[in-house]
Amino acid sequence: MSSKILEYFDYESDKSILHQVDPRGKALFVVVITCITILFRELVPLLLILGAIIPLTFLAHFFKKWMRTILILLPLILLIIIINALLLKVEYPTTIGIIMALRLIILTAVYGLFFQTVSPDDISQMLIKFRLPFTFAWAISTAYRFIPTLANETNIIMAAQKSRGLQIDRGNIFKRARNMVPLLIPIFASAMRRSWQLAEAIESRGWNATKNRTYLYSLKMKWWDYLVILVCLAIFGLFLFLVITQVDLPIWMQLYIPSKYELKELFKAAWDWIKGLFTK
Template structure:
């Protein structure tokens, strides 16, 4: 339960990627996403995954990043199977492309979240003009993912402690069993969010229209270099074509 969720959990480290402005990192991930979405080539998908691998290795986050990809493997296989079954005519290449695309996109965004603190993320959102309420909502939902995973385990344990066979039976029975888990979980999380809202208000949240921040984000030279490189990479297929070479 916890391992796939670990994928998006920030750990503090001091590498080149960490030192970048969150906005340029986000742009980097977006450009990887765009390349992945706008190509029909398996080679390019592999290239996206490969370059993400190199970036993550440079950021010393392989230990968290690789388990993420392992955790989503069942989903990747499912996408492969569905596309193979429902594409007309059935095409192995198309199924491989779709599943690799999913892998590439997850890999790129996992890299972003692994190297960006939730605080920086909030700052980046606010400085891009997103209202405080929304940026807070976004960072808080990220912040509560591990807490939620913990609650799932506790509620499951409480159910099993009263003789409930949560993990027994076929897959449909098991899926149904989890409905029992949802009720206390939803009630608990709604209660928790109400409590957070009260706590925020008790600390004068929303008292001023646009609160100032102690820390402000500043783009540095390295950020512009990353931006330019990402932009260049996004258009690389077009550039290659323009140069008269065959895109891969």
């Protein structure tokens, strides 16, 4: 499970159209969509956003991976819908539940797209362009670079401790959590050792030798990047206009699930039906 979630954040070197877009443009896209998704409280606009993002996932060859992630998250999504539908004291609780779930689905798609198409090096280059110190950008890309190494080491330590008789997947959830302690100490110790050795190595390679660091590769905006940024800003502007002017959305956008089909009502009907079976 955990390794599958890490896989979701994996960068895949590919030559898709979205890979060629500057990471700054994509970062802006992520920010804009996140704002819009969180602030819209109607079902139809969210469905429209989702409809607009699905073609993008195909463009980035991300659709299959996204669907796998959604499958993993399915229990959580259903839980969000059910809890909201049953517990919220508003007019249309099921609709709100579905909106919440939709937000989650859209955000997984948007962030997944970003991490799928932006290499860790580009992320650090982007942070440098945003005037963040190099140390910080380097830390981010190095953390990313060590994920597979540490995952591999965790597997080795797990196998070693299992071969000494540690039972990791036995017992209830608390027991299992306690079983993890013999894993955490060696993992932590080896991560510490690694970080020391890495620090030694970068010190010996002239870390912070001069203030004016140069870069082998740095980001350059192309015409389509300006286009992407322009489109993102236009969408954001439209959204701000809608929020500030408080214009009522057209009727067809204010669609709700009718109270006849509220989850609460459906559950009640099902319960009555089951009760009926036994009273007869």
